[in-house]
Amino acid sequence: MTDLRTAWFRPAWRKLKALGPTAQALAVALVALAALGPILPVALFVIAILFMIYATWAYSINLITGMTGYVSFGHVVFVGTGGYALGYGVKVWNLAPLAGVALGGLFGALLAVGIGAVTLRLRGAYFAIATLVTPLAAFYIVSGTPALGDGAGLPMNLGFQIGTQYYTIWALLTAEVALTWWATRGRLGLGIHALREDEDAARAVGIHVPRLKLILYVLSGGFAGAAGAVFAWYVSGVFPDTFSLLFSLTMLAMIIIGGMGTVLGPMLGAVIVLIPHLYLLRILPQGEPIAIGVAVILIALFLPGGIVGTIRRYVPEARRYLE
Amino acid sequence: MSQASGAETAPSAPKAGRGKIIAIVVAILILVAIAAAAVYYLSQPTPTGTIKIGFTISKTGTFTVEGTNSLNGILAAQAWVNAHGGVTAGGVSYQFDLDYVDDQSQSANIVPTYTQIVTQDNAQFLLAPYSSGLTSAAAPIADQYGRVMLSHGGASNTIYQQGYQNFVGVLSPASVYLRGAIDFIKANHPTDNLAFLYASDSFSSIAGSSGAAYARSIGLTVVYDQSYPTTVTDLSTQLTAAKNLAADDLLGGGHFTDGVLLMQQLAGVGWTPKLISLLVAVTEPSFQAQLPGVSNNVTGPSQWETSVVFTSAMASAAGFDWYGPTGAEFTSLYGSMTSGATPTYHSAEAAASIFVLAHAIEAANSLNTTQVRAELASMKLMTFFGKFQVDSTGLQVAHEMIVDQWQAAALKVVWPTAVAVSPLQYPYTGS
């Protein structure tokens, strides 16, 4: 036991400390999620799965909207695509759900290549509108495609495999958090930061902007798709109304509230949007969507950095620790 | 953002800084833990001598109207059961206790909520949520924890094809909704050309396409068979196409908004079908209120109306058991609990699920899931809502849909002839 501690744990902890407090905090949180999993009561376990799915979505939209400032209003298209990939894979090709998740990630990434190649050259509102129409078109297409279940969608019976779901989404989330953290570091981080501040200037100093944007978009699409597949697994089905704009808006709200482009922001945003939500369901279901809308307005107008960004702005000492 | 600048511009004491980060992380963890614990501990204890029935209901969100009507039906049914000696099993008398949560019509809420209802609130029996998409998310939990789940709102057939063991439907499935109108046409106007135009959501698309298939199978001519998305803004092209194919009758629709759009645009394209039968929209009072002239003689299928009468005598004549209040008793009980409202068929089908469950428990003389499920599989019951009998997948096969028609601003049951209060008026004249 002592050997394990000196040989593995202490060096790892030291290396983690060297990475910075944010990395430490997130690593601790993620390890805790993994370790505590088996001892959580079922009801909390199931909530934790949903939380991790939402957090993965938040990080995925953070990769594009948070990091580059390109507002992806239609991000839900990846969620639905991932779900349909899993649904089709499981029902028609008899894949195991885990393979379906991989398929979801793959199709999400491929779709992002397709959409990104055309739309990433558009700026600001034009990009937002171009992405807005993609889930609408997807909704109509799946509603009219018999192979994808038409309007009835693809309901599935995959039992109650919450254990596998939990660790699958945990792995996705951890990978994504690591990726996000890595993308804020060093030259890559500086490059992305430059891109967000002034795209033309970034291009002028030699940063390969189109490739960077596309890579980020494809990664965000892949993770959103994989998490979308896990969601379809979780709710035992995928339906055309998975392409609802409500999901897109919720994902945006998470990073707006948490802090766009930060490493902690999406996690915070997911906590704030999801946990009170489940609590309020029993008490005041109507008030919650309005509260989120109002929160988004206030934050956009007065605290544009979200919670993390605002704390960083007004509490300079915290900058080292809150990324 | 990068480490280099951070270290240079923040020379504050590292020890105090580390304390801060720990403090922040701890604060966040505490917040999360409090919220999670709050959710966890919001479970409800079960009073002794009661049977707890758990479910979610769409009090808000897209299905708020249907969900609220269903909930009121369930509450009325619970009141009736508890006032009439409750449910007796194994020599003990139990009252029904309801444990329900709003699901906001969103599937993400279903899994955590039903898991809580079963594992923390210890509900012994479950009802399904209102719509088919939400039901898909809830059904695995019923099987996983061995609880019977009764479906009162999800009419899509697909859920019964997924192999769930504990899932039982009370209402007629979507596939038979349009049969009444089709049977009428076959019996009275068999040379009519039929046009099917229906929304592509799960329920409507199954109802529409099954209807078209049924019509063809009994020898009627179907000249048009198309679906449209529920968010449709213009159906003129479709209606013109059907008109130009010499269709006589129009069947389909979807929900309220597109049903109303269909009616408005029929006038706009100048087509007056001889028979119109639309899903869901027609049986709403606001259908007639918002389309005063053109709604006259429009028909629509319904699971139940207040004027349809089932009695215990009819039950024994058909070899069925009987349980629960009569239609009139239910209507007046419902009215007394809702400040005078009239029950809709959503209220009735939801109430029926409670009565079905009560009878199944008594007939099985047990609260054990396996025994109650076996009883549900074999029993033949009639309630104020109609007949109940399921096939091996839990699909309802005995309940019959009725057809309503607006006649002089009043909604009348016109089919089947055995329960009709007024004959079906044909043709539709557009006013």
Next chain:
Amino acid sequence: MADIGTVVASLVYGVLLGFVFAAIAHGLNLIWGVTKVVNAAHGEFIMLGAYGAYFLNLAWGLDPLTASLIDAALGLGVGVAFYFAFLHRELRGKEQIGLQTELVTLVATFGLGLAIVNVGTLAFRYPVGLRYNPGNVVLGGLSVPLGGVYVGLASLGIIVVSHLFLTRTYLGNAIRAYGQDIVAAKLMGVNPTAVAAIATGIGFAMTMAGGAFLTVYLRAGITPLIGLTYAPISFVIVVLGGPGKMWGSLVGGVTIGVLLDVLQAFVPVEFAYAAAFLFVIPILALRPEGILR
């Protein structure tokens, strides 16, 4: 697949539908073109205009065309209030509307839209409808709903009036100047805040009147969620026509309307809708300034 009669009919209906779409897009067009702000809550204000027409119809039996004038007056006030509440902070003193401002206003208005929709669904659970039926007219064997014709005329009217306003009046020219170059406009003595506020007010007046026009066409089944259906259509139309060009919303609207209806004669309805929405992407890629020059 479909007979020629159906195709011709679908063309006519598509044009009429296009007029309806154009009517609800004008307001977005103006505000976007002048202040460069994309109002993500646009759909919700269409919805409010439609409800305005409903209440005016309920209380005083007004038909939607008359109600649109009252809605427009209301919209003027609402728009100016909206400007000062949401946009002023961001736009004040700015000489160039940059990406950051676009982002902030987009997000803030999206939050507003979210809030309005949810308050609306709390307040109005049941769909509502107007008591109004303009009837139809039969032209050459084709039945044409008069509601669509009226809205088309109103749409044209809005374009003509706004064109005259923007080119012949001082205020109109000031608005155009602000839209082209804020610094130059200021040098000419234009008060940027006043101009932006008034332009927003006029835009909202058009939007809420557009909501009333929508009820000429869609007389029943009005719910708080209709904004979610018509907002994406409005955005697509304005992008197609080019923001700031008033004729653009008519061109964009008719394009989408015709695409929608005519395609339906050949392919399943769902694919027609998918195609109509996806059409904007190649346009944006190849000709981002819009169809009109």
